[in-house]
Amino acid sequence: MKSFRRVALGLTPPVAIVLLWWYVTYTGKVPPMILPSLPAVGNAFKNNVLSGQLLADLGISLTRVVKGYLVAASLGVVVGTLIGVSRRFDELLSPTLHAIRSIPMMAWLPLIILWCGIGEESKIVIIVISAFFPVMINTIGGITDTPQQYLEVARLGKMGAFRTFWKVYLPSAVPQIFVGLRLGLSISWIALVASELLAANSGIGFRISDSRIKIRPEGIFMGIIVIGIIGVILDKGLTTIAKRATRWNSGGKE
Amino acid sequence: MSEKRLRIEGLSKSFTVGKKVIDALDNINLEIERGEFVTIVGKSGCGKSTLLKIISGLLPYESGKVAYDGHEIREPGPDRGMVFQEHRLLPWLKIRDNIGFNLFSLPKREREELVGSHMKKVGIDGFADAYPNQLSGGMAQRAAIARGLAGNPEILLLDEPFGALDALTRIQMQKEVLRIWQSEGTTMILVTHDIDEAIFLGQRIIVMSERPGKVLDIINAKNLAYKNRADADFARVKKKVYKYFFEEEMPDLEYTL
Numbered sequence: 075m076k077s078f079r080r081v082a083l084g085l086t087p088p089v090a091i092v093l094l095w096w097y098v099t100y101t102g103k104v105p106p107m108i109l110p111s112l113p114a115v116g117n118a119f120k121n122n123v124l125s126g127q128l129l130a131d132l133g134i135s136l137t138r139v140v141k142g143y144l145v146a147a148s149l150g151v152v153v154g155t156l157i158g159v160s161r162r163f164d165e166l167l168s169p170t171l172h173a174i175r176s177i178p179m180m181a182w183l184p185l186i187i188l189w190c191g192i193g194e195e196s197k198i199v200i201i202v203i204s205a206f207f208p209v210m211i212n213t214i215g216g217i218t219d220t221p222q223q224y225l226e227v228a229r230l231g232k233m234g235a236f237r238t239f240w241k242v243y244l245p246s247a248v249p250q251i252f253v254g255l256r257l258g259l260s261i262s263w264i265a266l267v268a269s270e271l272l273a274a275n276s277g278i279g280f281r282i283s284d285s286r287i288k289i290r291p292e293g294i295f296m297g298i299i300v301i302g303i304i305g306v307i308l309d310k311g312l313t314t315i316a317k318r319a320t321r322w323n324s325g326g327k328e
Numbered sequence: 329m330s331e332k333r334l335r336i337e338g339l340s341k342s343f344t345v346g347k348k349v350i351d352a353l354d355n356i357n358l359e360i361e362r363g364e365f366v367t368i369v370g371k372s373g374c375g376k377s378t379l380l381k382i383i384s385g386l387l388p389y390e391s392g393k394v395a396y397d398g399h400e401i402r403e404p405g406p407d408r409g410m411v412f413q414e415h416r417l418l419p420w421l422k423i424r425d426n427i428g429f430n431l432f433s434l435p436k437r438e439r440e441e442l443v444g445s446h447m448k449k450v451g452i453d454g455f456a457d458a459y460p461n462q463l464s465g466g467m468a469q470r471a472a473i474a475r476g477l478a479g480n481p482e483i484l485l486l487d488e489p490f491g492a493l494d495a496l497t498r499i500q501m502q503k504e505v506l507r508i509w510q511s512e513g514t515t516m517i518l519v520t521h522d523i524d525e526a527i528f529l530g531q532r533i534i535v536m537s538e539r540p541g542k543v544l545d546i547i548n549a550k551n552l553a554y555k556n557r558a559d560a561d562f563a564r565v566k567k568k569v570y571k572y573f574f575e576e577e578m579p580d581l582e583y584t585l
Binding site for chain 2: 237242
């Protein structure tokens with residue numbers, strides 16, 4: 075009953091938005107060039123699914139996200155861990171990385187396009203630069219926040235550095251590493267769509283900007299909705315994995 | 329051949345906090361025999377935990393000498409186990425893995441046997457596959473004691489191990505520790521600020537001053553029938569310890585009884 079109420083509450087805003095949308099388009103209060111009607115968006119969706127265009131676009135976009143995200147996530151975890159456990163790495167890398175981090179993504183774009191063009195490489199580079207930092211920062215935080223009390227217990231048993239890392243530092247950091255991984259994933263998706271909007275000839279972001287050029291507002295809306303839904307699905311997937319990995323955190327209950 | 333013993337000679341320890349130097353321990357001299365149950369009682373911040381940490385090898389010291397069985401203590405070792413005020417069980421490990429946490433050098437079967445027997449000893453068999461946050465405070469502390477004992481140390485260091493437990497659980501745990509000590513013969517060094525606890529458990533009670541911690545008195549309670557808290561001898565020792573911490577006299581129990 076409780077979960078029913080939660081779902082019902084969570085669905086209230088989207089239902090309200092749809093009703094309002096339906097009302098203003100049906101009554102003609104807003105011209106269809108600005109806000110297309112729901113059936114028009116539905117039709118665009120249907121046509122894009124039937125023609126295979128949507129699947130092809132999503133396939134291209136998701137492949138880019140997966141490639142870029144995997145590189146960013148593994149780099150972020152490895153570099154974050156090194157900085158977290160080793161003062162020397164921290165002193166060597168942190169100043170440079172924090173300087174790079176403060177450069178906005180948009181400032182990188184011209185350079186990336188100059189170097190990598192508007193093909194696959196540039197998309198992946200953009201994702202890697204965007205998603206790397208949240209993963210790294212949270213990994214550093216998780217590792218350095220490992221409670222001293224637990225490390226003392228490991229020291230009492232004369233546990234070596236390597237085993238201490240696997241048995242204490244890493245599990246202690248896992249919840250926060252997942253916070254970084256989640257942030258990184260949503261940022262990957264955002265960065266990808268942004269880069270496809272600006273410079274691309276394929277992918278879901280490109281489809282939106284193409285719809286604008288071809289004056290098909292229903293295509294823009296369809297694209298936005300699909301992006302939103304995919305974003306939620308990706309995040310839910312990662313949250314499920316995170317819950318599995320930190321089962322001990324929730325009282326061992328599934 | 330002399331018995332193994334812990335010897336502390338002229339031990340002093342100070343910390344630097346910012347630019348200030350804080351003296352924690354001042355010229356501690358102690359000798360603790362194998363198999364003894366010694367309690368150290370003092371106000372919070374008197375350096376008693378610092379002393380225990382030095383014995384455990386977790387904390388370095390600069391002046392004085394701390395040696396067990398003739399070997400100077402400079403780092404932790406399997407001859408010493410430790411139990412803290414917080415149970416410090418690693419939340420991501422099942423109870424069995426927590427208890428066997430420091431037995432990683434042993435083959436699996438041997439480790440499991442040790443874990444099993446120690447779980448039985450402290451009365452938590454049946455919780456092997458639970459996670460620490462599923463256990464009550466008393467149960468978690470039992471698991472922590474099992475972990476401290478699992479490697480069969482010769483000395484068990486207990487740093488206010490029952491400080492976070494409710495009064496009833498605390499008394500029960502004191503009895504359990506006494507029972508384990510009697511059956512295992514492990515040397516026990518227990519730090520507490522609870523005078524009752526110190527007298528109930530200790531064969532010798534070491535009274536420490538406020539910072540910097542000095543040994544004020546060592547009270548021999550070995551031959552007293554002190555294990556009964558209602559006993560007059562218990563009250564007499566209690567009165568003696570009390571005097572070190574409070575100016576005002578305790579009501580004279582010998583007359584009121």
